[in-house]
Amino acid sequence: MSLFDRITGKSPESQTGPETAASQPEAPKKGIFGRFKQGLQKTAQLLNTDIRDLFKQEGALVDDDFLTELFAILIRTDMGAGPAATIRDQVKTDFRGRVVQMNEVLAVIKVKLRELMEQPEVPIEFAASGPTVVMVVGVNGSGKTTSIAKLATMFKQQGKSVVLGAGDTFRAAAVQQLTIWAERIGAEIVTGATNSDPASVAHRAVARALETSADVCILDTAGRLQTQTSLMQELSKIRRVMTKQIDDAPHEVLLVLDATAGQNGISQAKGFSEAAGCTGIVLAKLDGTAKGGVVVPIRQQFELPVKYIGVGEQAEDLALFNADEFVDALFAEASSDSA
Numbered sequence: 001m002s003l004f005d006r007i008t009g010k011s012p013e014s015q016t017g018p019e020t021a022a023s024q025p026e027a028p029k030k031g032i033f034g035r036f037k038q039g040l041q042k043t044a045q046l047l048n049t050d051i052r053d054l055f056k057q058e059g060a061l062v063d064d065d066f067l068t069e070l071f072a073i074l075i076r077t078d079m080g081a082g083p084a085a086t087i088r089d090q091v092k093t094d095f096r097g098r099v100v101q102m103n104e105v106l107a108v109i110k111v112k113l114r115e116l117m118e119q120p121e122v123p124i125e126f127a128a129s130g131p132t133v134v135m136v137v138g139v140n141g142s143g144k145t146t147s148i149a150k151l152a153t154m155f156k157q158q159g160k161s162v163v164l165g166a167g168d169t170f171r172a173a174a175v176q177q178l179t180i181w182a183e184r185i186g187a188e189i190v191t192g193a194t195n196s197d198p199a200s201v202a203h204r205a206v207a208r209a210l211e212t213s214a215d216v217c218i219l220d221t222a223g224r225l226q227t228q229t230s231l232m233q234e235l236s237k238i239r240r241v242m243t244k245q246i247d248d249a250p251h252e253v254l255l256v257l258d259a260t261a262g263q264n265g266i267s268q269a270k271g272f273s274e275a276a277g278c279t280g281i282v283l284a285k286l287d288g289t290a291k292g293g294v295v296v297p298i299r300q301q302f303e304l305p306v307k308y309i310g311v312g313e314q315a316e317d318l319a320l321f322n323a324d325e326f327v328d329a330l331f332a333e334a335s336s337d338s339a
């Protein structure tokens with residue numbers, strides 16, 4: 001079984017990556033908690049196994065060693081030293097010198113974690129009239145194109161019509177990747193020649209969305225670093241082109257972050273979010289990491305809500321971020337079936 005199979009519990013037959021396309025049967029739909037659980041399995045495993053190890057059947061004495069060990073476990077989820085210390089200190093305040101059961105400690109950890117990552121659910125905000133224009137940005141390989149496929153799938157499921165713009169004109173393969181997804185999803189796609197101006201693709205994509213009265217227009221962009229000044233300026237040019245056509249476009253600029261990059265990789269994207277005028281975050285690849293705690297520093301460092309999380313490579317592996325469900329999934333046991 002591949003790593004992916006083990007993470008998702010899906011049989012190879014039920015996988016429908018872009019290459020294997022339309023003839024495959026749809027994978028059974030998971031509820032929202034199921035998706036969180038699936039995506040957070042690795043982090044949940046770390047938390048559950050390691051925290052469980054701290055306890056014997058009769059409970060555990062909350063002493064300095066216990067607190068140090070608990071701190072180390074929390075740090076391993078990449079939540080950062082500050083938040084891990086906050087949680088440890090709460091456990092210390094509540095239980096120091098007492099023998100306690102695991103569930104008592106877990107309850108305190110969960111309450112604190114919820115506080116640390118609290119935010120309301122923030123789905124894409126649709127324009128009052130006309131197409132809603134969404135631009136998707138981020139560093140190379142963070143999961144932009146796949147997240148666009150997932151968002152488009154979600155919109156189609158909501159009965160909306162979607163135009164995709166293949167604004168990553170650097171690589172022919174990037175256009176091809178989005179084209180395959182578009183065919184599979186049933187979305188129209190606007191492309192440009194390799195190395196052509198992405199702003200021109202953006203212009204044509206928005207024009208097409210207006211022409212066809214599409215509900216949503218999503219523009220892919222090439223991966224870039226905040227330090228690449230000319231590439232960052234290119235993003236501004238793309239924005240201007242869109243605004244010329246629709247006053248308040250782009251309505252959303254989503255920054256796609258790679259959860260497997262860990263805390264350092266993510267703090268690099270902070271300047272990016274400001275430079276590109278981002279409105280929200282999509283945290284991709286949470287299923288590939290035990291560092292699901294990284295949502296905590298993201299919530300603390302960015303002035304942006306986490307809108308969606310990516311929990312797999314398939315079109316339906318996207319979930320609206322909900323802090324409470326997220327924390328529950330972090331501590332869900334692998335055996336309990338809540339999908």
Ligand SMILES: Nc1nc2c(ncn2[C@@H]2O[C@H](COP(=O)(O)OP(=O)(O)OP(=O)(O)O)[C@@H](O)[C@H]2O)c(=O)[nH]1
Pocket residue numbers: 138139140141142143144145146147168174221222223224256284285286287288309310311312313317
């Ligand atoms: N496991 C997992 N893999 C993901 C997820 N999102 C994207 N990927 C994989 O990550 C890799 C890169 O994804 P892309 O969507 O191509 O990333 P990108 O940001 O468009 O990359 P560039 O266009 O090269 O900058 C692909 O192999 C995707 O299948 C996710 O949520 N979970």
Ligand SMILES: [Mg+2]
Pocket residue numbers: 144145146168174220221223
């Ligand atoms: Mg891409």
